[in-house]
Amino acid sequence: MEIQVIAFGIAKDILGSNQIKVELAPSATISDLKSKLIEQFPEFTKLASFSVAVNTSYAEDRQEINPHDEIVIIPPVSGG
Numbered sequence: 621m622e623i624q625v626i627a628f629g630i631a632k633d634i635l636g637s638n639q640i641k642v643e644l645a646p647s648a649t650i651s652d653l654k655s656k657l658i659e660q661f662p663e664f665t666k667l668a669s670f671s672v673a674v675n676t677s678y679a680e681d682r683q684e685i686n687p688h689d690e691i692v693i694i695p696p697v698s699g700g
Contacts (some may be wrong), residue, residue: 621646621687625653631670631693633661645686650674651681653691670695 625640632638642656650672658664659700672679678694685691 621648621685623653623685623691624685625657625691627693627695629695630667631695634661635693643673644672648685649681650679650683650685654681657693665685668696680696 622641622643625635625642627635627638627640642653642660644656645650653672654664654670664670664694673692673694674689676681676690
């Protein structure tokens with residue numbers, strides 16, 4: 621399945637765009653998505669962590685992704 625991924629902050633810089641399409645197997649999970657992103661964009665390994673939101677809620681790694689879900693990458697945020 622093909623999903624649309626939206627990125628903010630440094631994640632957007634790593635992807636080179638604020639939106640990309642990613643091809644995943646049916647019934648893929650957030651963990652599968654993270655692995656695919658790291659495979660395609662190795663600079664993600666330089667982040668201490670990054671979160672993924674699905675349909676406006678933070679998602680855990682085991683959550684399945686549906687083709688029409690809104691997927692957003694949320695990089696680490698520092699305050700100040």
